Amino acid sequence: MRAVLVDDEPLILAHLEKLLQEIKGIDVIGTYSNPHHALQWIEQNQPDVVFLDVEMPELSGIELAEKVVRLWPQINIVFVTAYSEYAVKAFELHAVDYLLKPVKRERLAETVRRFQLDTAEQQPASSAPMVCCFQSLQFKQPGLDQFHTVDVRWRTAKAKELFAFLLHHRQKPVRKDIILDLFWPETDESKGFTQLYTTIYQIRKTLKSLGIHINIASHDNYYVLDLNEVKLDVExxxxxxxxxxxxxxxxxxxxxxxxxxxxxxxxxxxGYLWSEGEKERLRSLWLNHITHVAQFLVGRREYPQAVILYNRAQEIHPYTEDSYFMLMQLYDKLQDRHSVELQYERLTCMLAEQFNQEPRQQVKDWYCHWSGVVL
Known part of the structure; x- marks a missing residue:
C-alpha cells in the first residue's frame, strides 16, 4: 500500500516516516512539508493513503483533504494532529482514522492493519459477481483488483422493483397473485398477468446482458429466485x-x-415500502454493532475515534436520543463546549419536530449540571 505523508514540521514528518517504514505492508512513496506540492503529486500519482497534519500554513489539512477526496474519492485519509476538535470534520470527509500526536507505533500499526483488512474485504473471494442492496440496488463484477460497479439500464422502473422484490424473497416461493396485487392492483387479472410475464422477461433479459447468472424459475402459481453462485452484499x-x-x-x-x-x-x-421491515432489521444490527465498537473505544479513552463512530450512527439513524447524548459526553471529555451545545440543540430540535417531545430527564439533568443553566 502506497502512502504519502504531509506535515509542515520536518521532524514530525521524519518520525512518522520512520514509524511507517517499520510496519509491513505499507510503502512511503512521498513526504511533503508543503501541502500545495503534495496536492500536485497526489493528482498525478494517486496513492492509496494520505497521512495529513491538520494545522498547516496556507492550506490546512482539512482543505487539502477536501481537494484530494474530490479528485479521488477512494483514497484513504488519515489525519495526524495534536488537536482533537477536528474529529467531526474528519468524519464528514469520511476519514479512515484520526491519530493524535505523539503517534504511537502500536496505534499506527493498528491503522495500517485496518487498511489491509478493508482491502482484503473488497477483493473478490472468487470470480462470482455480486448484487448490492446497501443504499441502492447495484450489480458489481469482479476485476483484477476489486469489484467494479456495472451500469444497468432497466427497461422500466417496475422491472427494477420486481427484481428487487424477488431478490428480497430469494430462495422462497413468491405467489404470482401477491405480485399482481402489489404491482398492478388496478389492472384486471388477464392484463395483469400479461404485464407480469412481460416484466419477468425484461428482468431475465437484463440479467443475461450483464452476465449475471441469477435464475428466476416460474412454477404454476409462483416464482422462485435463485442466486446460484452470485453473492449478495447483505448476506x-x-x-x-x-x-x-x-x-x-x-x-x-x-x-x-x-x-x-x-x-x-x-x-x-x-423507497420501496415493502422493504421497510428489512431495512429496520439490518439497521438495528448495524447500530448495535457500531455502538458496541464505540463503547470499546471509549473504554480505551480513544475519544476522537468514538466520536467518529457515533456521528456515523447518528447519520444512519438520526431519530434516536442515545447518539446525541453520547456525543455530548464525549465532546465534554474533549473539552469542546461548542459541540456539546450543538448536539443538545440538535437533539432538542429533532425531538420537537419528529415526536413533539423534549429530551428525557436524564439528558436534561446532565446538561443542566454541565452548563450550570436551569432549563
Whole structure:
C-alpha cells in the first residue's frame, strides 16, 4: 500500500516516516512539508493513503483533504494532529482514522492493519459477481483488483422493483397473485398477468446482458429466485457479523471493517415500502454493532475515534436520543463546549419536530449540571 505523508514540521514528518517504514505492508512513496506540492503529486500519482497534519500554513489539512477526496474519492485519509476538535470534520470527509500526536507505533500499526483488512474485504473471494442492496440496488463484477460497479439500464422502473422484490424473497416461493396485487392492483387479472410475464422477461433479459447468472424459475402459481453462485452484499455482511470474535485490541480492525461495509440502509435510495421491515432489521444490527465498537473505544479513552463512530450512527439513524447524548459526553471529555451545545440543540430540535417531545430527564439533568443553566 502506497502512502504519502504531509506535515509542515520536518521532524514530525521524519518520525512518522520512520514509524511507517517499520510496519509491513505499507510503502512511503512521498513526504511533503508543503501541502500545495503534495496536492500536485497526489493528482498525478494517486496513492492509496494520505497521512495529513491538520494545522498547516496556507492550506490546512482539512482543505487539502477536501481537494484530494474530490479528485479521488477512494483514497484513504488519515489525519495526524495534536488537536482533537477536528474529529467531526474528519468524519464528514469520511476519514479512515484520526491519530493524535505523539503517534504511537502500536496505534499506527493498528491503522495500517485496518487498511489491509478493508482491502482484503473488497477483493473478490472468487470470480462470482455480486448484487448490492446497501443504499441502492447495484450489480458489481469482479476485476483484477476489486469489484467494479456495472451500469444497468432497466427497461422500466417496475422491472427494477420486481427484481428487487424477488431478490428480497430469494430462495422462497413468491405467489404470482401477491405480485399482481402489489404491482398492478388496478389492472384486471388477464392484463395483469400479461404485464407480469412481460416484466419477468425484461428482468431475465437484463440479467443475461450483464452476465449475471441469477435464475428466476416460474412454477404454476409462483416464482422462485435463485442466486446460484452470485453473492449478495447483505448476506456477506451478516455472515461477517455472525462470525466475529469478541472485540479486543487484536480484533478491533475486523469489527471496524464490517462497520465500513455497511454503505447505507437497505435499498434506501429506492423507497420501496415493502422493504421497510428489512431495512429496520439490518439497521438495528448495524447500530448495535457500531455502538458496541464505540463503547470499546471509549473504554480505551480513544475519544476522537468514538466520536467518529457515533456521528456515523447518528447519520444512519438520526431519530434516536442515545447518539446525541453520547456525543455530548464525549465532546465534554474533549473539552469542546461548542459541540456539546450543538448536539443538545440538535437533539432538542429533532425531538420537537419528529415526536413533539423534549429530551428525557436524564439528558436534561446532565446538561443542566454541565452548563450550570436551569432549563
Amino acid at each position: 456477506e455482511w451478516e455472515k461477517g457479523i455472525a462470525s466475529l470474535s469478541p472485540i479486543t485490541p487484536a480484533t478491533l480492525e475486523e469489527h471496524q471493517a464490517l462497520i465500513d461495509l455497511y454503505e447505507g440502509n437497505y435499498l434506501e435510495d429506492c
